[in-house]
Amino acid sequence: MSISNLRCKECSAEFELDASFYCTSCFGPLEVLYDHSDLKPDEARRRIQAGSRGIWRYSDFLPIDGRAGDPLEPGMTPIIRADRLAERLGTEAEIYIKNDAANPTHSFKDRVVAVAIAKAKELGFETVACASTGNLANAVAAHAAAAGLESYVFVPANLEEQKLLATDIYGTNLVGVNGNYDDVNRLCTQLADQKPWAFVNVNLRPYYAEGSKTLAFETVEQLGWELPDRVVSPIASGSLFTKIARGFEEWLEVGLVGGEFPVFNGAQAEGCSPVAIAFAEGAKVCRPQRPDTIAKSLAIGDPADGPYAVAQAKRTEGGIDAVSDDEIRAGIRLLAETTGIFTETAGGVTVGVLEKLARRGELSAGEKVVVYITGEGLKTLDANRDGFALAEVDPDPASFESKFGQEVAV
Numbered sequence: 001m002s003i004s005n006l007r008c009k010e011c012s013a014e015f016e017l018d019a020s021f022y023c024t025s026c027f028g029p030l031e032v033l034y035d036h037s038d039l040k041p042d043e044a045r046r047r048i049q050a051g052s053r054g055i056w057r058y059s060d061f062l063p064i065d066g067r068a069g070d071p072l073e074p075g076m077t078p079i080i081r082a083d084r085l086a087e088r089l090g091t092e093a094e095i096y097i098k099n100d101a102a103n104p105t106h107s108f109k110d111r112v113v114a115v116a117i118a119k120a121k122e123l124g125f126e127t128v129a130c131a132s133t134g135n136l137a138n139a140v141a142a143h144a145a146a147a148g149l150e151s152y153v154f155v156p157a158n159l160e161e162q163k164l165l166a167t168d169i170y171g172t173n174l175v176g177v178n179g180n181y182d183d184v185n186r187l188c189t190q191l192a193d194q195k196p197w198a199f200v201n202v203n204l205r206p207y208y209a210e211g212s213k214t215l216a217f218e219t220v221e222q223l224g225w226e227l228p229d230r231v232v233s234p235i236a237s238g239s240l241f242t243k244i245a246r247g248f249e250e251w252l253e254v255g256l257v258g259g260e261f262p263v264f265n266g267a268q269a270e271g272c273s274p275v276a277i278a279f280a281e282g283a284k285v286c287r288p289q290r291p292d293t294i295a296k297s298l299a300i301g302d303p304a305d306g307p308y309a310v311a312q313a314k315r316t317e318g319g320i321d322a323v324s325d326d327e328i329r330a331g332i333r334l335l336a337e338t339t340g341i342f343t344e345t346a347g348g349v350t351v352g353v354l355e356k357l358a359r360r361g362e363l364s365a366g367e368k369v370v371v372y373i374t375g376e377g378l379k380t381l382d383a384n385r386d387g388f389a390l391a392e393v394d395p396d397p398a399s400f401e402s403k404f405g406q407e408v409a410v
């Protein structure tokens with residue numbers, strides 16, 4: 001770890017490394033500033049390879065050394081080559097699925113929360129909190145329990161029941177707010193001013209956001225210390241999308257990897273697509289939207305990092321697309337049938353956009369495309385309930401044969 005300051009993303013003013021998140025001169029967002037001038041790539045690579053099995057192996061590039069023996073250490077989730085998916089999509093690109101549902105609370109949010117909670121402990125906070133669309137709620141409640149901290153988790157009251165139950169179980173103070181995520185976020189920003197609490201994605205946001213860089217680091221390691229040609233990632237606030245990019249950028253800067261910067265494709269649901277719309281209109285800022293989609297985890301109508309996500313897609317000659325609820329359901333099923341991976345609605349959005357890219361002929365033969373699957377299907381089971389009917393039989397072969405019309409071996 002070699003962090004020096006917090007820095008404003010807009011005017012570059014620098015600030016102390018405490019729980020602050022906006023610039024007091026221009027109100028721009030703050031980010032962590034590193035000093036890697038002494039970092040030797042060979043030594044850094046050795047430290048990484050000798051490090052722990054999860055995200056703390058990247059401590060040189062995180063704002064905290066991490067908790068020794070962290071029982072919920074996320075990271076090093078599987079990356080698999082998905083040839084059957086590529087075949088169904090009719091593309092000759094090499095498709096890789098990075099399955100981040102394989103984290104302790106089954107989403108990529110374990111990465112950002114592990115970093116934020118370690119930082120909260122370092123700064124002396126006894127209570128942590130968050131504004132969540134669901135997955136962050138699960139992660140904050142669990143990591144707070146593991147760290148022995150009190151927690152308050154604020155969510156829209158109409159969240160999927162699976163996500164509510166999978167948060168409450170950790171003994172958190174779960175608060176269902178009558179409103180959408182943007183209302184929840186506004187409430188938490190007000191409370192962050194009044195309470196001595198570490199809101200992981202409000203006053204600790206600069207540290208929290210850094211956790212998503214580990215998805216880029218792992219991708220490079222798992223591809224044999226090479227960059228992919230393209231990534232497809234979901235966008236809600238835009239933090240994940242822009243920080244995956246920052247991870248690749250940092251490793252290029254310090255010489256841990258070489259080659260061309262990947263093309264960035266973002267994925268949103270049509271029912272909440274302020275970033276995709278801004279991209280399509282060539283606008284620099286996002287017009288806030290009232291979300292209405294089955295992809296509740298991505299339902300942020302006023303995305304804090306939206307403008308940076310638009311710029312990121314533009315800079316790499318990528319894009320940001322949106323898919324309908326039916327395309328999301330089809331994406332979930334397609335991924336499950338071709339890879340054995342069951343993703344939540346956010347993953348359906350991502351696969352839906354991958355399908356669009358393939359259909360439009362934007363994927364070239366042999367290019368390495370990494371698709372980030374960020375959450376688990378068991379948390380949004382209702383999304384695929386329609387049309388499901390269990391085929392029941394009596395416990396005898398004749399009944400089975402009459403229903404399924406097959407020869408029964410004797």
Ligand SMILES: Cc1ncc(COP(=O)(O)O)c(C=O)c1O
Binds near residue numbers: 135
């Ligand atoms: C499963 C899943 N994927 C992706 C995201 C997008 O995250 P971000 O807000 O960093 O864009 C979220 C956000 O809650 C999420 O829950």
Ligand SMILES: [Zn+2]
Binds near residue numbers: 011012023025026028
């Ligand atoms: Zn500023």
